Amino acid sequence: MKILLKTFSFLLIAGVMAGCSKINNENGGGSNWKPNLGDYDPVPLSDFADDFYKWCLNKFDTNRDGILQYVEIKNVENLRIHYNGATNVLRSLEGIKYFTSLKSLNDDMGITMEALDLSYNEFLESFSGGVRLKYLNIGEKNNLKILRIDGPLTSLDVTKCPKLAQLSLSDVSFATLDLSKNVDLNNLNIDKASFLKTLDLSKNVNLSSLFIRNASSLKTLDLSKNVNLSSLYISNASSLKTLDLSKNVNLIELDCSYCQLAILNLNKNVNLKRLVCAGTGPATLDLSKNVNLTELHCSFSPLTTLDLSKNVNLTRLYCNGSQLTTLDLSKNAGLTLVNARDMPNLTSVDLSNNKFQFQSRSFDFYGCSNLEVIYVWKGWTEQYHWIYPDNVQIIEK
Secondary structure, X not given: OHHHHHHHHHHXXXXXXXXXXXXXXXXXXXXXXXXOOOOOOEOOHHHOOHHHHXXXXXXXXXXXXXXXXXXXXXXXXXXXXXXXXXXXXXXXXXXXXXXXXXXXXXXXXXXXXXXXXXXXXXXXXXXXXXXOOOEEEOOOOOOOOEEEEOOOOOOOOOOOOOOOOEEEEEOOOXXXXXXXXXXXXXXXXXXXXXXXXXXXXXXXXXXXXXXXXXXXXXXXXXXXXXXXXXXXXXXXXXXXXXXXXXXXXXXXXXXXXXXXXXOOOOOOOOOOOEEEXXXXXXXXXXXXXOOOOOEEEOOOOOOOOOOOOOOOOOOEXXXXXXXXOEEEOOOOOOXXXXXOOOXXXXXXXXXXXXXXXXXXXXXXXXXXXXXXXXXXXXXXXXXXXXXXXXXXXXXXX
């Protein structure tokens, strides 16, 4: 009898230990980790945050037994977590490693966590969200292509994500970012990065779009290796004094508004179609080589002269709040919109070749208190979409 009892006790303990081993064996962790579970084994409750487990039960408990089995989540490839009222916001995604086939994780303001470990989800291709995220462990991700984080990250390591193509960061608090291993990167978006001091993009030769805003500590930016760059947006970078674009001959869009650039040389950027340099430092602007330019924003700039005689394809001009004294638009026959409001030094405007029968045009000179004359074409009649001071002379040329 004693022998039978001992044998039973031994088998019971062995069974419990085997079960624990099945649940807890993590095979080294990280991208090497595989849950040692059968399809119909329950995922361990202790490995899940309470609110996330309940969320998973509500969404994936297909047999409605109140237990989350591995088979119910192991093939899930896409997770989207929506904001559904403050009481339903998830505070943690602990347990997400059991979504072993996960490819896309999208947080639509539904998570308030500050830390997230995605190092176990080896097939992950895209992550978006994390409005309060400070710590993110990506780990080794050979398939990760898209990473968008809206939270105040203190650091980010993407050196083991060789296929990363799109990276978007907002409100980050780190000073450096290593992108030397991300040669496939083609789209980089960084906003509200006041602590960012350096950004080395010399290895990112496939970069086609670069967006940097509110990076007040960034003093230099070398784009000489980024010859494929077609869109560049760098605004409110108050410490940036120089910007060499001589190698970026494929540039189509440029926004360098509210930087403190002393010089803006665009002679090599002959493909440029859209230029925004509002509130930017240069007192002169040579656009004679930019014959493909269709849209120009130079509002609130210190410019006193602006030669647009070579920009015959220009359709939209925003120069409101600038210091221009005259505005000769006689060579810009395709203009459909001119915003020249609140230009106190403007005395004359030439629109003598801007007749266009079949499309309304919006020409706005409101607030130009010293505007004396607008030159127009012969046979001009009062234009419905034109705004100018009452005392302005209209002279046909």
